[in-house]
Amino acid sequence: MSTIAPERPRRAGVRKPTGLFLPELVFFEPDALNYPKGEKIMAWVKDQGIPYRMTTSHNRITNLPGETELEQYKIAKRTLVVGLRKTLKFEQSKPSADYAIPIATGCMGHCHYCYLQTTLGAKPYIRVYVNTMDIMDAASKYIAERAPEITTFEAACTSDPLGLEHITGSLAELITYMGQQPLGRLRFVTKYQHVDPLLALPHNNHTRVRFSVNADYVIRNFEPATARFEERIEAAGKIARAGYPLGFIIAPIIWHEGWEKGYAELLEKLARALPEDGGRGLTFEMIQHRFTKTAKAVIEKRYPKTKLEMDIEKRKKKWGKYGQNKYVYPDEQQTALREFITERIFEHFPEAGIDYFT
Numbered sequence: 001m002s003t004i005a006p007e008r009p010r011r012a013g014v015r016k017p018t019g020l021f022l023p024e025l026v027f028f029e030p031d032a033l034n035y036p037k038g039e040k041i042m043a044w045v046k047d048q049g050i051p052y053r054m055t056t057s058h059n060r061i062t063n064l065p066g067e068t069e070l071e072q073y074k075i076a077k078r079t080l081v082v083g084l085r086k087t088l089k090f091e092q093s094k095p096s097a098d099y100a101i102p103i104a105t106g107c108m109g110h111c112h113y114c115y116l117q118t119t120l121g122a123k124p125y126i127r128v129y130v131n132t133m134d135i136m137d138a139a140s141k142y143i144a145e146r147a148p149e150i151t152t153f154e155a156a157c158t159s160d161p162l163g164l165e166h167i168t169g170s171l172a173e174l175i176t177y178m179g180q181q182p183l184g185r186l187r188f189v190t191k192y193q194h195v196d197p198l199l200a201l202p203h204n205n206h207t208r209v210r211f212s213v214n215a216d217y218v219i220r221n222f223e224p225a226t227a228r229f230e231e232r233i234e235a236a237g238k239i240a241r242a243g244y245p246l247g248f249i250i251a252p253i254i255w256h257e258g259w260e261k262g263y264a265e266l267l268e269k270l271a272r273a274l275p276e277d278g279g280r281g282l283t284f285e286m287i288q289h290r291f292t293k294t295a296k297a298v299i300e301k302r303y304p305k306t307k308l309e310m311d312i313e314k315r316k317k318k319w320g321k322y323g324q325n326k327y328v329y330p331d332e333q334q335t336a337l338r339e340f341i342t343e344r345i346f347e348h349f350p351e352a353g354i355d356y357f358t
């Protein structure tokens, strides 16, 4: 059970929306301290003066402060749990990759539409895993199974790992490892900007870094506690100059008043901001907004003032992978969004590839 570490004066403040994330409370599972990464994170936590506790398992964390469920949710989003990844069976991750590679779960961002709202249920705190070697060994087995095909791993299925990189260093390890795998590729997507520790890594073109971008209206209204558009683009320029394959995910594409202007401006701004050679090998992925009934109920509880449109009457029902119907845009709206944005992409980036629209 939990033991409370002696309180120390805190140097760390609350996370600034565009700064490096500093948790307000950290839990350690005891085994985590047997790993160098666990020890390193403990030293960082002490150095930052962040209160920490020991817990036998993240499943036993039930006593987070906060009077209401909403307060507890907000506090959970600023709580870090340092432990081991026990399940080394990777989930499939179509259409963006073959498998999801798990290095963290949960995120400090507050994007209203985020699917982690429902997939993490009552455990929205952030978990990072210290046994990266075990995770990479498991990846090697998946690569061997599919040889001579290339196997692609997505590192951002359950988190935004770049937002946690200053705490874990796990992305740098994965990028370096994948650089040495003739048949392994890594990709991750982010809404954060802290790419500097990745720039000098021997990535060997085996990691594609994608930035999640959107119309100004979407970023302003639905993506609190993430990096600003300009910061993401500046980071994208650094990634391109460091020779990484670069991509953008426009997601979720949201039908809103003035959407044509919003998405046209997005592509114009991207074209202006990227270095000339950023366009080589550039890819785009497009994901329209979708929700399930469960997600709608959770989002309305957690972000009661959200302007996110989730009117089932205005949507088309689509059978979802986990047995839950999801609601997407009707066909005419989907076609209009896909065609308009695709045309703008090719207008500004004639050599770019479009991986999918879903």
Ligand code: SF4
Pocket: 106, 107, 108, 109, 110, 111, 114, 115, 116, 158, 159, 160, 191, 226
């Ligand atoms: S940054 Fe990504 S993972 Fe984090 S809350 Fe936003 S959508 Fe979810």
